[in-house]
Amino acid sequence: MSGRWARRMDGVRPSAIRDLLRLGADPEVISFGGGYPDASLFPVEELASVYRGLLVPEHADALQYTTSNGLPGLRRLVAERLTRDGSPRTADDVLIIQGGQQGLDLAAKLMVDPGDVVVTEDPTFLGALIAFAPTEPAYAVVRTDKHGLDTDDLQRVLEANPGAKMLYTVPDFQNPTGVTLSYERRHRLLELADEHDLLVVEDTPYRSLRYEGSPLPTLLSLDTSGRVLHLGSFSKILAPGLRLGWATARPDVLERLALLKLAADTQNSTLNMAATAAYLEAFDVDAHVARMVPVYRHKRDLMLATMDETFPEVVTRTRPDGGLFVWLGFPEGFDATDFLARELLPQEKVAYVPGATFFPVTQRPNHARLSYSGVPDDRLVDGLTRMAKLLHRAL
Amino acid sequence: MSGRWARRMDGVRPSAIRDLLRLGADPEVISFGGGYPDASLFPVEELASVYRGLLVPEHADALQYTTSNGLPGLRRLVAERLTRDGSPRTADDVLIIQGGQQGLDLAAKLMVDPGDVVVTEDPTFLGALIAFAPTEPAYAVVRTDKHGLDTDDLQRVLEANPGAKMLYTVPDFQNPTGVTLSYERRHRLLELADEHDLLVVEDTPYRSLRYEGSPLPTLLSLDTSGRVLHLGSFSKILAPGLRLGWATARPDVLERLALLKLAADTQNSTLNMAATAAYLEAFDVDAHVARMVPVYRHKRDLMLATMDETFPEVVTRTRPDGGLFVWLGFPEGFDATDFLARELLPQEKVAYVPGATFFPVTQRPNHARLSYSGVPDDRLVDGLTRMAKLLHRAL
Secondary structure (H helix, E strand, O other), rough: OOOOOHHHHOOOOOHHHHHHHHHHOOOOOOOOOOOOHHHOOHHHHHHHHHHHHOOHOOOOOOHOOOOOOOHHHHHHHHHHHHHOOOOOOOHHHHEEHHHHHHHHHHHHHHHHOOOEEEEEEOOOOOHHHHHHHHOOOEEEEEEEEEOOHHHHHHHHHHHHOOOOEEEEEEEOOOOOOOOOOOOHHHHHHHHHHHOOOOOEEEEEOOOOOOOOOOOOOOHHOOOOOOOOOEEEEEOOOOOOOOOEEEEEEHHHHHHHHHHHHHHHHHOOHHHHHHHHHHHHHHOOHHHHHHHHHHHHHHHHHHHEEEEEEEOOOOOEEEOOEEEEEEEEEEOOOOOOOOOOOHHHHHHHHHEEEEHHOOOOOOOOEEEEEEOOOOOOHHHHHHHHHHHHHHHHHHO | OOOOHHHHHOOOOOOOHHHHHHHHHOOOOOEOOOOOOOOOHHOOOHHHHHHHHHHOOOOOOOOOOOOOOHHHHHHHHHHHHHHHHHOOOOHHEEEEEEHHHHHHOOOOEHHHOOOOEEEEOOOOOOHHHHHHHHHHHHHEEEEEOEEEEHHHHHHHHHOOOOOOOEEOOOOOOOOOOOOOOOHHHHHHHHHHHHHHHOEEEOOOOOOOEEEOOOOOOOHHHOOOOEEEEEEEEEEOOOOOOHHOOOEEEEEHHHHHHHHHHHHHHHHOOOHHHHHHHHHHHHHHHHHOOOOOOOHHHHHHHHHHHHHHHOOOOOOOOOOOOOOOOEEOOOOOOOHHHHHHHHHHHHOOEEEOOEHHHHOOOOOOOEEEEOOOOOOOHHHHHHHHHHHHHHHHHHH
């Protein structure tokens, strides 16, 4: 039987992030690895009250099956959220999904035949590469800088790959780099997508976590030809343990995604959908986010300041305006995977995600992704200082 | 863009069951359509108490990400359940999935390249056909009778399809027929699977809902060569709205399924996993099932007795020892889809699932699946009596 796996399994392999998420569970390790939100910020009491209200005999339906597109009440509330963010939508335009990650799986299933070209930022979100892998894509990658994906490079890449079908992007506080796509480039990206008839997958898990500056319009709101599949998530604004996200797209796209969702797992948890809808009705989630923002801003500032103070000057880093991640660049020849496995983790019990696996085509070993969101202040400073000590020795 | 969908989308189409699940939401319709458990049997108070215990600041981790294989505590409890059912397992042998349905999606991804032959009962679970469709299988189907899949026919089918890779079966109280695979045939099925090197997907959502007779050993427990992928679900023993199921298989299979699970949606709801583990620790789920069994047995008996009393004699039916479904056979030439759409639903507001779509290869129109589980007694009798009246006129 073991010689009989489907061909797609050749590309489905264990990933570094998975092992690191496991490491993160060891309480002795100071892990900057996972993109975990700070659990102390979860609105536990409010959620307790909505679950209490639902888990009564009169609401036994909250434990029953429901429609695979998601509870209508929750879809309406997500539509209102999208409308407030510049893209008028109704409940019928929304599909509830098992976190943003499921949207990536569904998008690839919709578009990608083996060998089809998917265009991504370079580096890009590792979870997207993991989600796309079973559809056996080829990748064409676009250079990024501090204003996000470089649209001049995108133009070249699309001319070189006329069959490209799908562009995947995290415009706000990208994973792993933390950078945000500029206003001009958002327009240009959509122009190029129109010219090349691409599906644009706009992934926005961190969009609400902005620590400075003004929000830029979503690609969805700028799109005039219905080619943006917009994915959002409650993981960072409410709690990841609910596994709830949403997709919106033009009707012929959304209908197909809904069929793929039904095929994949029937539906999301009715109870979690009902609870999230009740939470959104009873409480002000934007006020909740507004309370989280200064906490994360403080953590970001603390990480950047500690790096400024302690890290060797040759180590470059991004300065994110929001989100959860700082991206480090080490000198050429430095292998961040090696450094983690042989020195940082065994000697100092500190972890990050090595950057290599975020590059879909040519893995550059001299990068690392660090998240500040889930680490208490004292451990954050302690972990970075210990890392700095080893870096000074290594560089 | 609309001409650019992946090829797999040719086989991903709206299904009858989906529209019917929607119809079931109209409170005026007496629907025998969905395989909904009776919501009045959900252990609402017990679940309320475990959610209350978890939604406190000390357990904020229940709202956080966790390992993609599922909470270790829940995996251990599922392993203990499997062990009690004749298959000794540990937590490491268990993968938590988004209901049994996700196991079908993962199994097909693991095994099926376009055109690969999947062997199923004829008829088989429509949800499995929906789950498998994105992998573009071909089907070879095996005759069933009141003892389940006919292993003599299976032998012929496998000889005619030497490349077959995977056999999908619901051995206990099959969906849609309600029949149970006999002891002798379980052994013979595994012998044939060994000869032909098949992955056997054993789907057991209804296994605990036995109303008479003794449980037969699972295929998993009889398997000596590690070729059974066993799927189970909390949907029918606890509540479908939690979306929790499990998969167990030999390590090289389970590891690959876990990678596909990670790719598909990262993980199940941490909160629902923690709550289900806490429920299983604090309460006796088998005692809960033992309280449900007489209720469902009564409903089954009421459906069968009402059919005996009111239905035309030419309508055949199965007599399930458990589970949720009765399968009707109408005379040749009768179209159960037509009858539903043109007479039963508009005139009497009664619904079932037409049988045609449960046949993977040659759809036989003269069948229907009826579920008794979610319908109150008076509506059950009323709905069947109204259906009988129309049937007498039509036949």
